[in-house]
Amino acid sequence: MVEARRTPLTRLRALAAAVAMADADGIEAVSMRSLASALGVVPMALYKHVSNKEDLLDGMVGLVIRGYGRPAPELGWRAAVRAQVLSARATLARHPWARAVIETRSTRTPEVLSYLDTLSGLFMSGGFSADLTHHVMHALGHRVWGFSPEGFQDPNVVSPSSVDQTDPAHLAEARRTYPHIAAIADASGALSGRTCDEDFEFAFALDLLLEAFDRLHRAGWSSA
Amino acid sequence: MVEARRTPLTRLRALAAAVAMADADGIEAVSMRSLASALGVVPMALYKHVSNKEDLLDGMVGLVIRGYGRPAPELGWRAAVRAQVLSARATLARHPWARAVIETRSTRTPEVLSYLDTLSGLFMSGGFSADLTHHVMHALGHRVWGFSPEGFQDPNVVSPSSVDQTDPAHLAEARRTYPHIAAIADASGALSGRTCDEDFEFAFALDLLLEAFDRLHRAGWSSA
DNA sequence: TTCAAAGGTGTACGGCGTACACCAGGAGGA
DNA sequence: TCCTCCTGGTGTACGCCGTACACCTTTGAA
DSSP states (O other): OOSOOOOOOOHHHHHHHHHHHHHHHOGGGOOHHHHHHHTTSOGGGGGGTOSSHHHHHHHHHHHHHHTTOOOOGGGOHHHHHHHHHHHHHHHHHTOTTHHHHHHHOOOOOHHHHHHHHHHHHHHHHTTOOHHHHHHHHHHHGGGGGTOOOOSSSOTTOSOOTTSOTTOHHHHHHHHHHSHHHHHHHHHHTGGGTOOOOHHHHHHHHHHHHHHHHHHHHHTTOOOO | OOSOOOOOOOHHHHHHHHHHHHHHHOGGGOOHHHHHHHTTSOGGGGGGTOSSHHHHHHHHHHHHHHTTOOOOGGGOHHHHHHHHHHHHHHHHHTOTTHHHHHHHOOOOOHHHHHHHHHHHHHHHHTTOOHHHHHHHHHHHGGGGGTOOOOTTSOTTOSOOTTSOTTOHHHHHHHHHHSHHHHHHHHHHTGGGTOOOOHHHHHHHHHHHHHHHHHHHHHTTOOOO
16 A cells, blocks of 8 residues: 555535535536546545535535625614625635536525525514515525526627627628617627626616515515 | 438427427437437437537527517507516426526527517617616516526425425424524415415516616616 | 539547445444 | 444446547539
């Protein structure tokens, strides 16, 4: 034996290594095989700590969610929710792969439940009924995890892969085909290379919703 | 030759077959190999009509989006947007796989752009500035495609896979760990087996946003 | 009549997740 | 002290996947 006793593999070590790997090289670089070899172990060894790849991904997401931190409820519900969600967003910025993975998860792990419970608690300690809290959590949707729910990224720029921006004729044609998008792009300065401020959009929608929630709450709204 | 000339494969035929296949057996049943064999053709033949699997998925989504229909703008922007988004939702209900696939797309195909342009046009023909329209489209997020952006499905039920609902002790323990979720579940009757009404939640958030949009519009809001 | 293009074929490669049988070594009871 | 069982790492193998590449057939225009 050339090696001394190696520190034994644990579920946590495996998950942490997977997260680190995804942070460094993207989620597609994380396979059972690559992860195993990064841990100096044979692929099948992972299955002693993780029941399959889905479980691995669930665990990775759980680890990220644990990093969301916990709120300061003395702020009042509105500021507290806002701070919590923005803190989630900040965490997610450090794990760019997590967004896509969260979108594919469906099992509510303890970490997921615990976070949702905490966030619900912020509303309810602000006087929200369980009923209103329920619907309000739905309305937030993916935003509770810290990201805006948008497909196809930035819809406001007239530079999709299907439009060649360097060819003026082609671009003029695109402007004719998609006049409203062109107008939006003009207004936001997207054509001059400026890209759209995702953080602003996130806060914009979040505040719109929080304002609406507040109104409902004050009005004593109930779904009945 | 036993066979007469077979109707030649086209991109559209391939995409339509893929959509049908996903509708019937789920998206995971659609592989290049399975699709090819369903079309009576060898896997590599598909690559003459589709550049790779991503392109296939883009095309499938495009086909679904084409089915979203187009609005009746004489309704006024608010009703028109509402109708358009709900129509998207209805279409999506017939293609349950599409939601997850849309979440993974990033290329803005012509179908995507055309739909976004139409929807933007509804706002702008209602007098919205390009600026406001831009942010408002962001705020809608995935909702424009007809689905609520929620991870982990229904967060209001205390019956996640990690909580065994049939074991009373375990359930009591869960209620103690997640008190707010338990309260919500009680309020919504989830414990009596009733599940949460996704259509209601969708319309709830949509209307909240439309109301907020209206307010901003009336107030002459601008991001500057 | 010729010939190039378009479209279908066959083979092969390297990756993936994971089933299954196996084995090393340490802990616990006799 | 010996035996046994359990935990966790190993090795092999299977069947799937997407797709590169070279090939052949058909077809329609020149």
